Amino acid sequence: MLLIYGANGFTGQLIVEECVRRGLRPVLAGRRADALMPLARQYGLEVRVASLFSGHAPGRPRLTPPGTLPPVPHDELLMMLDGVSVVLHCAGPFFRTSGLMVQACLEVGAHYLDITGEIAVFEACRHRHAAARQREIVILPGVGFDVVPTDCLAARLAAALPGATQLELAFAGGGGFSRGTLKTMLLGGGEGGAIRQDGVIIPVPRAWRTRVIPFRDKPRTSVTIPWGDVSTAQWSTKIPTIHTYLALPVSARLGMTVQGALQPLLDIPAVRRLVERQIDARVSGPNAAVRARARMQIWGRVTHPDGRTLEGTAVTPEGYRFTAIAAVECAQRVLVHPPEPGYHTPSSAFGAHFLESLPECDVQLASGSSR
Ligand SMILES: NC(=O)c1ccc[n+]([C@@H]2O[C@H](COP(=O)([O-])OP(=O)(O)OC[C@H]3O[C@@H](n4cnc5c(N)ncnc54)[C@H](OP(=O)(O)O)[C@@H]3O)[C@@H](O)[C@H]2O)c1
Structure with a gap:
């Protein structure tokens, strides 16, 4: 049952x-x-x-x-x-x-x-x-969505380049957030960012690193976020250093910085309750048309200590769907x-092939590793 x-x-x-x-x-x-x-x-x-x-x-x-x-x-x-x-x-x-x-x-x-x-x-x-x-x-x-596509892509990349010691993952797209996701992001994210470095999860500032990621459809400026793979990808791949990115427009990157500055306020119970009430009143989540239309782009790269790298991409339906x-x-x-x-x-x-077994999901690895 x-x-x-x-x-x-x-x-x-x-x-x-x-x-x-x-x-x-x-x-x-x-x-x-x-x-x-x-x-x-x-x-x-x-x-x-x-x-x-x-x-x-x-x-x-x-x-x-x-x-x-x-x-x-x-x-x-x-x-x-x-x-x-x-x-x-x-x-x-x-x-x-x-x-x-x-x-x-x-x-x-x-x-x-x-x-x-x-x-x-x-x-x-x-x-x-x-x-x-x-x-x-x-x-x-x-x-x-967190973490099936990134976890499967990470596992595919790690299997294709044994001995890799660094993993980078990124995602882009979507059609907005639900109430629960916003509450989780705003109220559970007091620690700022996080990466895994040499096996250990360490805190880093919000949007600690910015880089342009070559997603399958187009390159996008992306910032580090504390995505679940910082924990899970080590279990899946044994790779000790893991950075996770989210593609964000300039306005959202600015918003992240402002949120970081305001975070201490969210430790005050009355402010937390107010924020939760505002989210409940104003946020409804992506509607059916958006969920049917939107696609998520995923990118990953593993790096071997000898300099070889291997990249891969995936595309999935909208995150809630x-x-x-x-x-x-x-x-x-x-x-x-x-x-x-x-x-x-x-x-x-x-x-690692679980993602491809799901409808409308597609994974592509680059044809070979490159230095
Ligand atoms: N992994 C992913 O990719 C992914 C995708 C979607 C959502 N999520 C996560 O899933 C969570 C729910 O998202 P949502 O969009 O469904 O949010 P939502 O619409 O706000 O629903 C939250 C649900 O959790 C219940 N709940 C909240 N706090 C509770 C508590 N302390 N005790 C018992 N029940 C509680 C709510 O019950 P009431 O109605 O009684 O308040 C409601 O049933 C969020 O943390 C979100 O980040 C993750």
Whole structure:
């Protein structure tokens, strides 16, 4: 049985639609029955409700650091997972919600998947690898646009240039952000930027490095952002140095700098609440026409210590549409034939060619490595 938590959210609803399109009958779950009921009535699906309050105040990431006790799932949450074999967790920001859900999945023996893109969440999941193996469950975060396409491209490039020690990834395109994504970006991103250098994730300023990236359709000026691959690509490729970029117009690059300057204000609870209310009131996410039309461009490059490089590109549907397709495909695969128990990235779970198996997705590697 598949349970979708956060099913009433913008992305959760797209995921439910994709499930129904494929003939799946997931249980719809979340923290508010009234928000879930219209969807449940529309598709004739079961609803289950439990809160994900784990005892800490909303705010900066408070995931369970390695070596400390995990949060204790309450009875309502464990009961919600009764008979469930796969949880597809869609309620973000995930730094607030995933620790408790992962722990609940470990307790009941359900596989855990989510659509996070948050580095701290990936790292926390990764630290549950041994526990997941012992409980014989899969912990597979990042089954959305962040990180399926970049993770698969990274794995393809690393396999084609063994011994590479540097990985750069970038993406461009889209049609706007949902409420949940904006909240995650604004309220969860207090640390600024991040890169992985010689195996270690280190903080860097926002938009720390700017460069022109040769995407398949055209070159674009791009800046470093703390994309999930800073965590996951090391697991997938074993490459120790990883930089991730987002193509942004000048106005958005300026916006990032302004956001950095204003970030201390977002530590004030009243300001955070105000920002959340404004996002709820003003943001609706890309509409169906945009989701159908827009395409995402992905680029990657690996570099070997001897100077050889190899580049690749990918194209996918718009990010939220892609997320629905990829997340449901991952959940369905785990339901039917789960990979080895333990922590996984999309490519470690389903192989580096997983991206090409998805509709309207295409990957191209340059014909050979160059110096
Ligand atoms: N990996 C990717 O590429 C990708 C793609 C899309 C979205 N995302 C991420 O997915 C998350 C959701 O995005 P969205 O667009 O669906 O946002 P949304 O429309 O705001 O929906 C958020 C959902 O999460 C629930 N939720 C939020 N905080 C919760 C908490 N503390 N406890 C229980 N439930 C909670 C909400 O419940 P209520 O309705 O009760 O508030 C709602 O169901 C965001 O973090 C976003 O960044 C990632």
